[in-house]
Amino acid sequence: MFPLLSIAQARDEVRRAITALEPDDLEITAALGRVLAEDVTAAHDVPPFPNSAMDGFAVRSGAAGRRLPITGEARAGRPAGRPLPDGEAFRISTGAVLPEGADAVIEVERVQERDGALVTEIDVDAARNVRTAGEDLAAGTVVLTAGTRLGPAELGVAVSAGRGTLLCGGIPRLAVVATGDELVDPGEPLQPGQIHNSNAVTLGALAQQTGARVFTVSGAADTLDETVEALGIALEEADVLVVSGGVSVGPHDHVKPALEALGVQQRFWGVALRPGKPTWFGTREGRLVFGLPGNPVSSMVTFLLFVRPALNAMQGAAFEAPRRTAVLAERIARFPQRDEAVRVSLATAPDGTLQARPTGPQGSHISSSMLGADALAILEAGDGGVEAGTTVSVEPI
Ligand SMILES: Nc1nc2c(c(=O)[nH]1)N[C@H]1C(S)=C(S)[C@@H](COP(=O)(O)OP(=O)(O)OC[C@H]3O[C@@H](n4cnc5c(N)ncnc54)[C@H](O)[C@@H]3O)O[C@H]1N2
Numbered sequence: 001m002f003p004l005l006s007i008a009q010a011r012d013e014v015r016r017a018i019t020a021l022e023p024d025d026l027e028i029t030a031a032l033g034r035v036l037a038e039d040v041t042a043a044h045d046v047p048p049f050p051n052s053a054m055d056g057f058a059v060r061s062g063a064a065g066r067r068l069p070i071t072g073e074a075r076a077g078r079p080a081g082r083p084l085p086d087g088e089a090f091r092i093s094t095g096a097v098l099p100e101g102a103d104a105v106i107e108v109e110r111v112q113e114r115d116g117a118l119v120t121e122i123d124v125d126a127a128r129n130v131r132t133a134g135e136d137l138a139a140g141t142v143v144l145t146a147g148t149r150l151g152p153a154e155l156g157v158a159v160s161a162g163r164g165t166l167l168c169g170g171i172p173r174l175a176v177v178a179t180g181d182e183l184v185d186p187g188e189p190l191q192p193g194q195i196h197n198s199n200a201v202t203l204g205a206l207a208q209q210t211g212a213r214v215f216t217v218s219g220a221a222d223t224l225d226e227t228v229e230a231l232g233i234a235l236e237e238a239d240v241l242v243v244s245g246g247v248s249v250g251p252h253d254h255v256k257p258a259l260e261a262l263g264v265q266q267r268f269w270g271v272a273l274r275p276g277k278p279t280w281f282g283t284r285e286g287r288l289v290f291g292l293p294g295n296p297v298s299s300m301v302t303f304l305l306f307v308r309p310a311l312n313a314m315q316g317a318a319f320e321a322p323r324r325t326a327v328l329a330e331r332i333a334r335f336p337q338r339d340e341a342v343r344v345s346l347a348t349a350p351d352g353t354l355q356a357r358p359t360g361p362q363g364s365h366i367s368s369s370m371l372g373a374d375a376l377a378i379l380e381a382g383d384g385g386v387e388a389g390t391t392v393s394v395e396p397i
């Protein structure tokens with residue numbers, strides 16, 4: 001396993017092995033959660049025309065107390081069709097085109113209406129209740145950039161900008177194989193020595209959350225033959241294969257020899273990271289294979305640090321989310337040999353600083369330490385501890 005790579009070196013190895021997937025041209029209703037593979041430019045001004053922000057009357061600006069005959073109407077989708085003559089008012093609905101000749105809208109509740117005319121109750125300044133063309137999105141400007149993950153708001157902006165389809169990064173096809181004789185499916189009773197296979201569920205869920213299509217989740221017993229068979233089947237279809245467990249140095253750890261037998265080329269094995277030391281990474285013809293340590297926290301942390309960036313980049317998004325800094329709310333003992341990814345919850349202190357508080361005991365088997373974790377605080381290896389009040393680097397989960 002030696003020499004151990006640093007987290008950054010291991011990530012560089014992963015980054016180098018990635019090829020972005022072929023993009024898909026998608027109907028916009030099918031693009032939620034996908035990564036934009038092109039810049040989106042506003043095809044026209046949004047709003048496309050000056051319009052009213054209120055139900056009321058289109059008028060020329062002027063002092064209170066004017067009497068203006070109501071001689072036309074502009075409704076949403078049905079413009080008045082002629083300019084507003086001086087000294088008159090057009091009835092207007094919210095969102096209707098402001099007629100030429102008008103420069104303001106007076107709300108219906110600010111006028112007295114009698115005998116086909118209105119009397120203004122207030123001074124009306126120019127531009128009152130008028131939404132100008134392009135005030136939201138100006139024609140020709142880039143409103144969304146390639147690499148953006150598309151949520152409901154992004155889809156709405158793209159539609160307003162004139163788009164009905166979007167070019168989106170491809171979806172990685174991902175397989176999870178959990179290895180170990182001790183594993184039992186969720187909800188099944190446990191016999192002596194058995195545990196529930198939680199990693200298959202957490203890793204599949206993390207992959208789905210990162211935009212991958214998890215097409216198979218399977219298990220393999222601790223024999224070389226069965227491991228080769230399960231990994232071989234998964235590799236047929238997968239862009240990314242995630243294997244849980246069996247990557248350490250035990251006599252029943254068959255993942256590495258199995259991958260070797262399947263022609264997967266090792267890129268690294270071993271990272272100076274706690275939890276996650278025995279993390280393994282290899283490739284076969286552009287397919288990525290991650291062997292993640294079996295401890296439940298180790299597998300989640302190494303997924304977040306290595307697999308998630310790869311999935312993001314394959315879809316055309318940034319490889320890593322930018323790190324932030326936070327102030328430690330409690331002292332943390334340091335680990336002498338490896339950098340440590342401490343699960344922390346984040347909160348903003350009254351003075352505005354971001355505070356990071358460990359989620360509790362940090363053993364790699366304490367799956368509950370992932371509950372309520374907002375980020376991984378990356379602490380450098382060393383002696384002693386990192387005191388409360390120290391600024392540390394955190395990676396959002
Ligand atoms: N002699 C040494 N032993 C170990 C070393 C070492 O350097 N020298 N490293 C330790 C570290 S660190 C880790 S992490 C683990 C990783 O081992 P494996 O990846 O081979 O994982 P397993 O041995 O298969 O399992 C470890 C642990 O996790 C539980 N597990 C496994 N799969 C699942 C699953 N799908 N769902 C839930 N829990 C799972 C398993 O029962 C074990 O308790 O190795 C150390 N040993």
Ligand code: MOO
Nearest residue numbers: 275276277298364
């Ligand atoms: O590196 Mo292991 O993942 O400490 O528990």
